[in-house]
Amino acid sequence: MLYNIFLITTVVTTTFAGYWTSKRGxxxxxxxxxxxxxxxxxxxxxxxxxxxxxxxxxxxxxxxxxxxxxxxxxxxxxxxxxxxxxxxDQIRCIVGACTIQTCPNFPKAKCVPRCNSCFSQFIFRGRDVTSQCNTRKTI
CATH class of the missing domain: 4.10.410.10 (Pancreatic trypsin inhibitor Kunitz domain)
Structure with missing residues (x-):
């Protein structure tokens, strides 16, 4: 009887843990x-x-x-x-992201380090503008 309770508890706990991880983890x-x-x-x-x-x-x-x-x-x-x-985790950089990189077209953009702080992503007003940082503005 005790073994059956342990087995049922283990199955329910394991199943619930898997569900919890996939839904909440x-x-x-x-x-x-x-x-x-x-x-x-x-x-x-x-x-x-x-x-x-x-x-x-x-x-x-x-x-x-x-x-x-x-x-x-x-x-x-x-x-x-x-x-x-x-x-x-296997990438190492000589200079960290956001230390020397800028976004001239969006000087107020926030720099977010990515890929173990090796690459910069620039966010301006909630939008990713990284692809527009190295292009010239057309007037």
């Missing part, structure tokens, strides 16, 4: 979940085994939080902004 560690609907929404999920974001077909409802509309959103959220397949 780090979304980047969850498996992709297409959800219960039968729609076809192209999305990306993070595969922590190889530090990359991969495409999958989301059913358009439900599922878990390892579900990103763009590759960039997936990489920024789960891989610290590093490129696909790069482990941020």
């Amino acid at each position: 780090d979304p980047c560690l969850s498996f992709p979940d297409p959800g219960p609907c039968r729609g076809s929404c192209p999305r990306y999920y993070f595969d922590s085994s190889d530090f990359s974001c991969k495409k999958f077909t989301y059913g358009c409802c439900g599922g878990n939080r390892n579900n990103y509309r763009t590759l960039k959103d997936c990489l920024d959220t789960c891989n610290d902004g590093c490129s696909n397949g790069i482990n941020p």
Whole structure:
């Protein structure tokens, strides 16, 4: 009897812990979940085994939080902004991000270090303007 109670408790706890991790924990560690609907929404999920974001077909409802509309959103959220397949913990920089890099076109943009502080991302009024930092403004 005691063994049965222990076994049931272990199964329930393990199942609940898995559910809790996928619903409340780090979304980047969850498996992709297409959800219960039968729609076809192209999305990306993070595969922590190889530090990359991969495409999958989301059913358009439900599922878990390892579900990103763009590759960039997936990489920024789960891989610290590093490129696909790069482990941020294995990157070392001579000069840290945001120490010498600027965004001349948006001088008031906030610099956010990415990819183990090796690359800079510039945010202005909640928008990523990094791609516009090294281009000249047209008047």
